[in-house]
Amino acid sequence: MIRIILQCALVFLVSRGMLEAIGVGARLLAYPVMDPQFHRAAFSTSMWLDIWGVWDSEWFLGIVRDGYDTVVRSAAGIEGQANWAFFPLYPMLAWAVSELSGVSAFPALLIVSNVAFFLALLLIRVEASHLYGERAGGLAIALFAFMPGSFVFSSAYSESLFLLFVMLCLAFARREDWLLAGIAAACATLTRNLGILLVVPLLLYAAQAHGGWRDSEVLWRRRLEVVAATALPVIALGGFMLFLWQRTGDGIAFASVQTAWNRELQNPLIALIGPFWAAPNIQTEIYPSIVMAWVSVAATFALILRRNWPHAGYMVAVITITLASGVLSYFRFFLTMAPCVMVLAAYAARYPQAGPAGIALLALANGALMVSWALGLGIY
Secondary structure, eight states: OHHHHHHHHHHHHHHHHHHHHHHHHHHHHHGGGSOGGGSOOOSOSSHHHHTTOOTHHHHHHHHHHHOOOSSOOOSTTOTTOOGGGSOSHHHHHHHHHHHHHOOOHHHHHHHHHHHHHHHHHHHHHHHHHHHHOHHHHHHHHHHHHHSTTGGGGGSSSSHHHHHHHHHHHHHHHHTTOHHHHHHHHHHHHHHOGGGGGGHHHHHHHHHHHHTTOOSHHHHHHHHHHHHHHHHHHHHHHHHHHHHHHHHHSOTTHHHHGGGGGTOOOOOHHHHHHHHHHSGGGSOGGGHHHHHHHHHHHHHHHHHHHTTOHHHHHHHHHHHHHHHTTOSTTHHHHHTTOHHHHHHHHHHHTTOTTTHHHHHHHHHHHHHHHHHHHHHTOOOO
8 A cells, every 4th residue: 555655646746746847937938928918817926836726716716715606796707607606615625724724715725636636546546456457557547647637636626626536436336335435426516516426326336236235134224325325415416505595596506607607508419529510610729628528438438348337327427417518628527537537547558668658748738738727828
């Protein structure tokens, strides 16, 4: 276990150090020659911290400091928007860190993100090794740390915390620790609304294990545990909906407000294949999300071929619901699709000589995107 911790620590520190250097370097080189009107709002007076805050970071920061809105915003550029779209657990943990440690809200958000990402790497290393072998386990954590967009895990965003709870749920469910899996699913649901979809792998893991529950007493106890586990994320979502109803008069305000970001329900298949015939009119910033959407579909087919039904079922549900709101920001959403990344690592492990070169290429792409992230340029 010590070897795994050291391996994850090395990958974490090297990847985060590279991104820090790239982000600070981009600021130092670009800001002096950029028109000041394109400088994004500062989150910290320390540049090495400030590069990790952009766009949605402001919404999370506002929740930590002032709680949830009671009405939509009317300021230019954010008309009709409100922080109801952002689920509460991530800012709540940051608030607790801030109160207990005395650090301000923005560094507290970064502390939660980075601690969660490191813990997620440990779980990914263990689970990927169990499912696909030691080599795949090592490649999996390298993919998560260096793949394009992985800088989001260290930013003031909720992706790393969500990834941690997804991995906890999947790991506990595989071990048939149903209540712990349910608690993890509930925490994931309070981090992002897609957490509710973890009931899918919970039920599929339970269906696989059901045949081994021979004793009638064990059978009923396990069934009750599974029912409780699947109920916990539903209760968590219901609790947040009740809070929103009391706060705004709309229990599904987190969904209703999405229209202010131009997100509307659509056919997931159209969202997936539509860019091919609309290519000349697509913004360049959208291309990373289009690529990641197809990568996730390919990885899900790989899970199906391997008959990993809990992971495959979860990914079918996540991809369908995510694409139902379009490909916007899909490159970020892909980062938390742990089953996809782990199975890709399993296939990459078949070609050990190509591994280092592949990781290096991904790291270069990630570094290029980090420049845009640190400068506040559009990446969707």
